[in-house]
Amino acid sequence: MIRVVILGFGNVGQHLHKIFHETKGVNVIQGYTRNTTETTTKAGTPLISKISEIDSSADVYIVAIPDDAIKGFTKELKLKDKLVVHTSGGVAMNTISKKHHRGIFYPLQTFSKNTEVDFKIIPICIEAEKENDLKLLRKLGELISNKVVDINSSERAQIHLAAVFVNNFVNELYHISEDILKEKSLDFELLKPLISETAKKIETLSPSKAQTGPANRGDIVTIEKHLSMIEAELQEKVYMTLTRSILKRK
Amino acid sequence: MIRVVILGFGNVGQHLHKIFHETKGVNVIQGYTRNTTETTTKAGTPLISKISEIDSSADVYIVAIPDDAIKGFTKELKLKDKLVVHTSGGVAMNTISKKHHRGIFYPLQTFSKNTEVDFKIIPICIEAEKENDLKLLRKLGELISNKVVDINSSERAQIHLAAVFVNNFVNELYHISEDILKEKSLDFELLKPLISETAKKIETLSPSKAQTGPANRGDIVTIEKHLSMIEAELQEKVYMTLTRSILKRK
Numbered sequence: 001m002i003r004v005v006i007l008g009f010g011n012v013g014q015h016l017h018k019i020f021h022e023t024k025g026v027n028v029i030q031g032y033t034r035n036t037t038e039t040t041t042k043a044g045t046p047l048i049s050k051i052s053e054i055d056s057s058a059d060v061y062i063v064a065i066p067d068d069a070i071k072g073f074t075k076e077l078k079l080k081d082k083l084v085v086h087t088s089g090g091v092a093m094n095t096i097s098k099k100h101h102r103g104i105f106y107p108l109q110t111f112s113k114n115t116e117v118d119f120k121i122i123p124i125c126i127e128a129e130k131e132n133d134l135k136l137l138r139k140l141g142e143l144i145s146n147k148v149v150d151i152n153s154s155e156r157a158q159i160h161l162a163a164v165f166v167n168n169f170v171n172e173l174y175h176i177s178e179d180i181l182k183e184k185s186l187d188f189e190l191l192k193p194l195i196s197e198t199a200k201k202i203e204t205l206s207p208s209k210a211q212t213g214p215a216n217r218g219d220i221v222t223i224e225k226h227l228s229m230i231e232a233e234l235q236e237k238v239y240m241t242l243t244r245s246i247l248k249r250k
Numbered sequence: 251m252i253r254v255v256i257l258g259f260g261n262v263g264q265h266l267h268k269i270f271h272e273t274k275g276v277n278v279i280q281g282y283t284r285n286t287t288e289t290t291t292k293a294g295t296p297l298i299s300k301i302s303e304i305d306s307s308a309d310v311y312i313v314a315i316p317d318d319a320i321k322g323f324t325k326e327l328k329l330k331d332k333l334v335v336h337t338s339g340g341v342a343m344n345t346i347s348k349k350h351h352r353g354i355f356y357p358l359q360t361f362s363k364n365t366e367v368d369f370k371i372i373p374i375c376i377e378a379e380k381e382n383d384l385k386l387l388r389k390l391g392e393l394i395s396n397k398v399v400d401i402n403s404s405e406r407a408q409i410h411l412a413a414v415f416v417n418n419f420v421n422e423l424y425h426i427s428e429d430i431l432k433e434k435s436l437d438f439e440l441l442k443p444l445i446s447e448t449a450k451k452i453e454t455l456s457p458s459k460a461q462t463g464p465a466n467r468g469d470i471v472t473i474e475k476h477l478s479m480i481e482a483e484l485q486e487k488v489y490m491t492l493t494r495s496i497l498k499r500k
Binding site for chain 1: 316317318340358359360362365367371372373397399404405407408409411412413414415416417418419420421422423424425426427428430431433434436440441442443444445446447448449450451452453454455456457458460461462463464465466467469471472475476479480484485487488489491492494495496498499
């Protein structure tokens with residue numbers, strides 16, 4: 001049985017708590033979150049709001065708090081020779097206070113409140129200073145996912161950068177297209193099958209093979225027509241920049 | 251029974267042929283494609299490669315050829331008072347030669363060879379000069395889809411512009427992130443669950459509600475770190491432009 005304390009109950013912390021709670025072989029013995037008046041989670045896990053009350057008997061402490069708070073928070077922890085990991089894609093392992101045994105447990109996914117995710121297919125990127133700790137993290141990861149990978153901090157930073165493109169930037173393109181439709185009182189619902197199919201295609205086709213459209217076929221007439229239709233300056237910049245990026249591959 | 255001739259057997263033409271063939275109430279009486287030596291499709295539909303051999307007894311002629319060929323091709327058709335429609339998002343209805351009854355039958359989806367699509371959920375955007383023709387197109391559309399919408403050429407151009415953002419540009423972001431991972435010999439497979447979830451989220455959340463990430467939380471430290479990691483000039487431009495687009499919404 002792997003005994004876990006989860007520190008922070010934002011989206012990542014809550015999803016990890018839920019999946020661990022449902023999984024045999026792992027026991028969340030305690031959760032920490034600031035500003036709570038509850039004494040247990042809905043699942044019955046003891047909740048505390050004071051750092052001084054953190055149980056010192058766990059095998060691993062999972063810090064799931066905002067990136068910029070990791071350094072200070074891990075410094076404050078009164079633990080001795082304990083494995084403390086964070087769950088962030090963009091923060092190096094050595095940001096964790098060096099008084100701990102340090103590691104990473106990074107589930108490569110976007111988590112939202114009230115959205116179910118299938119952990120089995122989520123890559124869990126792990127890293128640790130000590131071989132024994134890495135083994136423990138691998139064991140913990142394999143309890144919930146079929147894809148546990150050893151990724152060092154420099155690789156993880158690269159993955160996080162790539163993730164920003166396929167997640168945050170893709171979502172911004174959804175947002176812009178919603179804006180464009182709204183201008184003519186058209187319904188964003190119309191685009192949802194296309195959005196879904198565009199993502200689905202990539203499961204079996206490389207992005208290079210999947211590409212279609214005006215820029216891909218060098219259709220300057222349509223590109224110019226589109227540019228003449230766009231009014232917002234930033235939308236035009238986005239259109240131009242991504243069009244140039246596609247054209248350059250030809 | 252609606253009698254259809256399909257002119258052009260690229261991705262759109264083939265997918266329409268397949269779904270019509272499977273659907274009661276519609277009969278593809280003929281297909282036209284240049285440079286074929288076959289005399290029927292695999293499904294048994296007669297195939298011709300000469301414009302002069304086009305059957306003049308159909309109810310509707312669906313032109314599914316490249317955008318820039320629509321004008322010249324429809325001029326060449328030796329039909330009299332027949333409904334001729336094209337399937338393109340980006341081309342106005344009046345591009346079709348005016349000697350025909352003109353219309354549009356635009357399935358709002360990305361089609362690839364060997365990829366199954368569910369026509370029931372694909373919006374079919376229709377337009378026609380004559381009320382009777384519009385009725386016929388609606389009837390034809392409703393045989394294959396649950397979502398047939400009247401869209402005029404100006405609205406369709408706007409939809410096509412928005413579609414470029416969520417389809418071609420999104421795919422280019424997939425491509426860039428694949429490039430970024432390749433630089434460190436990391437596997438693009440790692441990002442696929444994130445790609446899938448990002449698209450899935452949008453089915454129930456607005457793009458505004460779904461957004462997360464460095465730009466969304468105004469995390470300048472991470473943005474600057476990412477910019478320092480990017481080497482290719484165009485990648486940097488894409489990162490900057492989309493980051494500004496997200497920041498501007500705050």
